[in-house]
Amino acid sequence: MSIPTIGVVVFPGSNCDRDAEAAWTELGFGNVKMLWHQDTDLTGIDAIIVPGGFSYGDALRAGAVAAMSPVMDAVADFAADGGPVAGICNGFQILCEAGLLPGALTRNSGLTFVCKPTVLKVCTDDSPFLFEYEVGGNVIIPIAHGEGRYVCSPETLAELEENDLIAFRYAENPNGSLADIAGIIGGPDRNVLGMMPHPERAVSEALGSTGGIPFFVSLAGAIQQTLNEVTVG
Amino acid sequence: MAKVTITITMKPTLLDAQGRTVEGALKAIGYDDVAGVRVGKVIELEVPGSDVATIEATAAEMCDRLLANPVLEDYRISVTL
Numbered sequence: 001m002s003i004p005t006i007g008v009v010v011f012p013g014s015n016c017d018r019d020a021e022a023a024w025t026e027l028g029f030g031n032v033k034m035l036w037h038q039d040t041d042l043t044g045i046d047a048i049i050v051p052g053g054f055s056y057g058d059a060l061r062a063g064a065v066a067a068m069s070p071v072m073d074a075v076a077d078f079a080a081d082g083g084p085v086a087g088i089c090n091g092f093q094i095l096c097e098a099g100l101l102p103g104a105l106t107r108n109s110g111l112t113f114v115c116k117p118t119v120l121k122v123c124t125d126d127s128p129f130l131f132e133y134e135v136g137g138n139v140i141i142p143i144a145h146g147e148g149r150y151v152c153s154p155e156t157l158a159e160l161e162e163n164d165l166i167a168f169r170y171a172e173n174p175n176g177s178l179a180d181i182a183g184i185i186g187g188p189d190r191n192v193l194g195m196m197p198h199p200e201r202a203v204s205e206a207l208g209s210t211g212g213i214p215f216f217v218s219l220a221g222a223i224q225q226t227l228n229e230v231t232v233g
Numbered sequence: 234m235a236k237v238t239i240t241i242t243m244k245p246t247l248l249d250a251q252g253r254t255v256e257g258a259l260k261a262i263g264y265d266d267v268a269g270v271r272v273g274k275v276i277e278l279e280v281p282g283s284d285v286a287t288i289e290a291t292a293a294e295m296c297d298r299l300l301a302n303p304v305l306e307d308y309r310i311s312v313t314l
Contacts, residue, residue: 060299060300061302061305064299064302068299096304097302102304103304104302104304104305106243106247106305107250107251108250109248109250110250111250111251111254149250151247151304151305152304153304176248176250
């Protein structure tokens with residue numbers, strides 16, 4: 001039986017890549033392959049995390065340059081085929097810039113970099129990253145960003161709301177995000193998730209919260225289900 | 234070489250947090266009547282060619298693909314031969 005393997009994309013300036021790796025391996029779910037931004041071969045990878053950080057020093061706009069890198073073409077193909085892809089913090093910014101998710105993230109309304117635990121309301125559990133969460137429940141996951149204010153057109157917001165594509169909303173809006181949005185879902189099979197809070201920093205009481213554990217348990221379950229289907233098929 | 238100047242600003246419908254802060258600072262140093270402060274960015278670049286329409290079209294393509302984010306920003310292009 002194959003071991004669930006997630007790919008963690010590394011750009012110059014990523015700084016949460018090892019946290020994502022540690023969360024996956026230390027919770028015992030499987031292997032991690034670090035993917036350099038120039039890699040285009042995603043063979044053997046069951047899911048992808050685009051991690052947080054300051055790729056390319058946030059030149060131009062956060063995530064704008066990373067979105068143009070070769071690996072993102074491969075990630076877009078992977079997502080189009082239904083593969084689970086999560087962008088966390090800078091990863092969310094990159095997925096929006098790459099057009100894998102609608103809308104954009106810009107400067108916090110208060111201009112300050114905000115780094116603190118936040119209470120999130122779970123808005124849906126219908127995604128490979130979310131089904132272990134309880135809809136309507138609250139989870140505590142930290143944020144750490146200066147450009148996390150989600151904005152989109154009124155049409156996009158209506159589409160997100162009508163199609164149950166808002167994953168998390170802040171209980172107390174820390175950055176001026178439209179409709180308190182902290183994370184959204186996209187992709188052909190609800191398989192792409194972008195969120196500003198860091199689930200990989202919330203996987204142990206020692207880290208201050210375990211609100212990120214269901215993210216990884218959900219993903220592990222989704223991958224296992226796919227692997228079983230392949231074996232049976 | 235033609236010189237292209239691209240000015241990128243936050244869409245007027247969106248809060249320009251930097252602009253608001255700068256406006257507050259201007260008021261604080263005595264410019265009480267100042268309003269509508271927006272902070273954007275200017276990108277200068279050079280491209281070969283002498284046909285302004287073609288150069289503008291290329292610059293617009295650059296903006297659409299990378300330099301500006303249509304969700305957040307508007308851009309203006311100015312070409313100097």
